[in-house]
Amino acid sequence: MAKLWSGRFEKEASRLLDEFNASLPFDKELFREDIEGSIAHAKMLAKQGILSNQERDSIIEGLKRIEKEIESGDFTWDISDEDIHMAIEKRLTQLIGDAGKKLHTARSRNDQVATDFRLYVQKQNQEFMGQLKNLIAIFVDIAKEHKETLLPGMTHLQHAQPISFAYHMLAYASMFKRDYERFRSSYERNNVSPLGCAALAGTPHNIDREFTAKELGFYAPTINCLDTVSDRDFALEILFNIATMMMHISRLAEELILWSSYEFKFITISDEYATGSSIMPQKKNPDVPELLRAKTGRAYGNLMSLLTVMKGLPLAYNKDMQEDKEGVFDSVKHAKLSLAILQKVLKTMHINRDKMAEAAKVGHLSATDLADYLVEKVGIPFREAHFITGKAVALAEKLGKDISELSFEELKTIDSRIKPDVVHYLDLQNSMNARNSFGGTSTNQVQQQIEYFEKFLRKAP
Ligand code: ARG
Numbered sequence: 463m464a465k466l467w468s469g470r471f472e473k474e475a476s477r478l479l480d481e482f483n484a485s486l487p488f489d490k491e492l493f494r495e496d497i498e499g500s501i502a503h504a505k506m507l508a509k510q511g512i513l514s515n516q517e518r519d520s521i522i523e524g525l526k527r528i529e530k531e532i533e534s535g536d537f538t539w540d541i542s543d544e545d546i547h548m549a550i551e552k553r554l555t556q557l558i559g560d561a562g563k564k565l566h567t568a569r570s571r572n573d574q575v576a577t578d579f580r581l582y583v584q585k586q587n588q589e590f591m592g593q594l595k596n597l598i599a600i601f602v603d604i605a606k607e608h609k610e611t612l613l614p615g616m617t618h619l620q621h622a623q624p625i626s627f628a629y630h631m632l633a634y635a636s637m638f639k640r641d642y643e644r645f646r647s648s649y650e651r652n653n654v655s656p657l658g659c660a661a662l663a664g665t666p667h668n669i670d671r672e673f674t675a676k677e678l679g680f681y682a683p684t685i686n687c688l689d690t691v692s693d694r695d696f697a698l699e700i701l702f703n704i705a706t707m708m709m710h711i712s713r714l715a716e717e718l719i720l721w722s723s724y725e726f727k728f729i730t731i732s733d734e735y736a737t738g739s740s741i742m743p744q745k746k747n748p749d750v751p752e753l754l755r756a757k758t759g760r761a762y763g764n765l766m767s768l769l770t771v772m773k774g775l776p777l778a779y780n781k782d783m784q785e786d787k788e789g790v791f792d793s794v795k796h797a798k799l800s801l802a803i804l805q806k807v808l809k810t811m812h813i814n815r816d817k818m819a820e821a822a823k824v825g826h827l828s829a830t831d832l833a834d835y836l837v838e839k840v841g842i843p844f845r846e847a848h849f850i851t852g853k854a855v856a857l858a859e860k861l862g863k864d865i866s867e868l869s870f871e872e873l874k875t876i877d878s879r880i881k882p883d884v885v886h887y888l889d890l891q892n893s894m895n896a897r898n899s900f901g902g903t904s905t906n907q908v909q910q911q912i913e914y915f916e917k918f919l920r921k922a923p
Pocket of ligand 1 (some may be wrong): 489545571572575779781783784785826831
C-alpha cells in the first residue's frame with residue numbers, strides 16, 4: 463500500500479529507507495497514548511463542527527477496535543507504515559473508510575508525537591512518585607525498629623561517630639524524597655498539551671485546544687506551538703530524574719554490598735534475592751545490589767544521549783527527535799525494575815544489630831565526646847582538649863581497648879582534671895544521644911524525623 467505521504471513521490475521508498483527511517487519497531491509502545499490522543503482530537507473536531515457526530519463515533523469505535531487488536535496481538539505491523547501514528551491511521555481507514563481520512567484534520571504528526579510521548583512520560587512520572595513513596599515507607603518502617611541500633615557512622619569509609627541504623631536509613635528516605643519531589647515538579651511543569659499545534663505554526667481550522675487539553679488530563683494547552691513541537695525537555699527531565707534516583711540507588715546498593723560481606727556482616731540478604739556461584743559452592747553473592755549499582759550507567763547514558771541529540775537543533779521539529787524515545791523507554795523500564803526489586807531486598811534482608819553494635823566498639827567513635835567533655839565540663843580550650851583526647855586514644859590502643867571501654871581510673875592518668883562522670887560521656891549510646899541538635903542522630907531527633915516522613919507519606923499525592 464502506498465505511503466500516506468506519497469502524493470508528491472514517483473518512486474516507491476526503498477526497503478532500506480523503511481528500516482532506517484521507521485520508528486514503528488519501538489514507538490508502538492505508545493499505541494495507547496496515540497489512541498487516547500486521537501479520540502480527544504476527534505471529539506474536539508466534532509464539537510467544532512469539523513466532523514459530523516457520526517464520523518466522530520465511527521472514528522472512536524474504529525480506534526477502540528484497533529486498541530483491542532494491538533492488545534490481543536492481532537494487529538499486523540508493517541514497517542513501511544513508518545510509525546505508530548501512521549500505522550493506526552492506515553488501519554482506521556481500512557476499518558471505517560473515508561471518515562478515517564478526516565481524523566488528521568488540524569493535526570500533524572509533530573504535535574501528535576509530542577502529545578503521545580508527553581502523555582506517556584506523565585504516566586511514568588506518577589508511577590515513579592508512587593514507587594518512591596513505597597520505598598520511603600520501607601525506610602521509615604526499618605527506622606522505627608532501629609532507633610537504638612548502634613552503627614559506626616563513617617566519613618572516608620572510616621569509623622567516625624556512633625549513629626543509629628535508623629538515622630542511616632532516614633538519610634536514604636531524605637534522598638528519595640527529593641527524587642519524589644523532582645518527579646512531581648516535572649509532572650507539574652510539563653502537564654500542558656501540545657495537541658492542536660499541528661506542524662509548527664498552529665492551524666487555520668477553528669479548533670479548541672483547551673478542550674483537548676482537559677480531555678487528556680493536561681492543565682492547559684501550551685502557549686507557543688513552535689516551541690512545543692520541538693520541546694523534549696519533559697523527556698530530558700524524566701531521564702535526569704531517573705539518573706539521579708539511580709545514582710542514589712547505587713549508593714545504597716554499594717552499602718548493601720559492603721554490609722553483606724564477611725568483613726561487615728551488618729546485613730544478610732535473603733536467599734530469595736541472592737545468588738550462588740557456579741564453581742564455589744559456599745558462595746552467596748549480592749548480584750541484585752551489584753546490578754542496581756550498574757544500571758545507573760545506562761540511565762546516565764540515556765540522559766547524555768538525548769541531551770546530545772537535542773543540542774544545536776534548529777526550530778522546530780527535526781527527524782533527529784525521533785531518537786528521543788528508546789532511551790526513555792529503557793531508563794523507565796530498568797528504573798522500575800530496580801525500584802521493585804530494591805524494595806523486596808530491603809523488606810526481606812536480615813539486619814544484624816549485634817554486628818553493627820560490635821563494629822561501633824572499634825575505632826574510638828566517642829573520642830570527640832571526650833574532647834567535648836573537656837571543653838564543656840572542665841573548661842579546657844578545644845585545641846588542648848583535642849590533644850589530651852589523642853593521648854587517651856593512644857592509651858586505649860596500648861591497652862587493646864576502645865576509648866569507650868576505658869575506666870575512670872585509666873582516664874585519670876591522662877589528665878587529673880577528668881572526673882568520674884566522664885565514663886557516661888564516653889558510652890557509645892550516650893554519645894549518639896548527645897547529638898541532639900536539629901537533624902542529628904539522637905533517638906529524640908530520629909523520632910522527629912520519622913514523624914516528618916510519616917506526615918509526608920500521608921499528605922503527598
Ligand atoms: N515518528 C516520528 C517521531 O517519532 C513522528 C513525527 C514525524 N514527523 C515528521 N514530520 N516526520 O518523531
